Ligand code: FES
């Protein structure tokens with residue numbers, strides 16, 4: 077897999093095209109890239125002492141949370157199905173989705189792509205990082221930065237996203253909202 | 259003599275000066291006269307269940323460490339090292355027997371005692387009295403049904419008196435079933451707005467829902483109970499600036515998820531028995547405990563603190579909560595409803611930010627700032643309702659709660675202290 081440059085190139089092109097659909101606000105086409113059983117999910121990060129920290133002496137080791145991703149469901153910012161993604165897209169079409177009116181101008185930068193074998197021969201596990209710049213109204217600016225773990229599945233000869241798990245590398249989100257997609 | 263900022267609110271005429279949303283001197287005075295005086299929400303008991311558990315938060319701009327000591331007693335301290343003032347605990351939560359300052363290494367036990375000072379013998383010549391330099395506790399700490407509150411003012415009335423009749427209304431959020439509630443999700447983010455805009459919105463703005471949030475209703479994220487003409491209810495103000503948006507007992511504000519609606523129907527007799535006859539008249543959906551703690555149980559289940567961060571900035575710490583006794587699939591459904599409805603990405607909540615941001619930022623203009631804001635809707639159409647133990651508006655959409663919220667704001671900004679506030683006549687008499 078790591079040694080299959082054609083496959084890696086294909087995956088990269090798929091992800092870049094997906095990013096372009098988002099930046100061009102072609103959300104209906106974008107949502108069509110997901111399988112019906114997708115879980116589309118993003119969580120923020122907690123802010124915890126590592127176990128070896130000398131800042132505290134732990135009283136109850138059973139209460140110690142080793143890894144902040146253990147709290148991922150608790151910190152989820154997005155936890156969507158295909159259906160709720162479609163509802164979010166439909167909401168944008170109502171003319172009353174005020175967070176996107178005027179619309180965000182986004183630029184999705186996708187990098188650090190790694191392709192690994194998936195659960196079966198039809199699937200791939202794909203890692204990538206993103207920097208998403210948002211400019212809105214006159215001078216509003218936000219950066220959303222994080223990592224993605226995707227499951228790509230070949231359906232009728234085309235790649236579809238069958239799972240997307242994202243980590244947004246902030247504890248207190250600096251943006252006023254998350255009204256865009258990643 | 260300092261300006262009396264209380265005069266910037268005219269609750270009789272339903273007018274409020276825009277200066278209170280933007281001017282740094284007023285913000286500073288608010289920190290002293292509101293945030294350092296009132297009971298402020300810290301955290302829910304389920305967030306520190308076991309000995310040693312701690313939770314870092316803020317009271318106004320003061321960092322506060324809430325900790326359950328090794329014996330199980332809950333304390334709240336300024337999260338500030340007594341030596342050079344470094345912030346002591348830098349984690350959101352965790353479990354600790356003791357905390358050591360990252361600067362020079364002073365160590366405090368989880369009950370606040372200063373237990374360790376590096377070079378105590380050599381550099382302090384054993385002359386530092388460690389008993390004098392423990393962590394500084396809040397003036398008063400108490401909980402109501404698992405909701406922990408504290409105040410920096412020793413003169414403040416006890417929590418139960420401060421809440422007054424609001425206590426029953428809190429029951430309708432957190433004491434519907436045996437065991438109360440627990441927190442299942444946390445969201446923290448920055449809003450570029452004055453803290454009072456979200457506080458007044460959650461406390462009394464049923465008016466914006468049919469317009470600001472219609473898109474979330476038409477695309478299935480919310481039942482949109484307050485967008486329906488047949489919905490009954492009232493703005494309710496139980497006093498002391500606490501305010502709630504209520505609908506009628508049979509108006510359903512739950513998220514439009516079949517299993518959640520079925521769950522609520524199934525527990526209704528139990529809830530009704532716990533809450534008593536008043537719940538057969540009124541169903542509180544959203545509210546604000548003065549000044550900056552809000553709760554909501556329509557579309558999602560959330561309570562949150564609007565932490566002030568300067569006149570034009572608010573840091574919101576929001577939690578999704580659910581009855582502890584609910585089955586796991588209901589807890590999960592409510593967690594998801596929270597993420598999808600009331601969170602930074604929430605189909606409801608994301609549309610609020612621009613409005614509060616622009617309402618705040620237009621206050622920067624000299625000419626704009628001269629125009630008072632209008633909170634006249636339903637003026638003179640509210641009355642004290644003894645059965646509700648509160649002032650209630652004639653129609654369910656009204657700005658009577660805005661007037662009550664800002665009236666309380668003005669009283670606090672004008673008063674020299676709690677003694678003066680206590681001397682003011684009871685609300686019923688003021689209006690009679
Ligand atoms: S500031 Fe904390 S030890 Fe010096």
Ligand SMILES: [Fe+2]
Nearest residue numbers: 466470471610
């Ligand atoms: Fe709203």
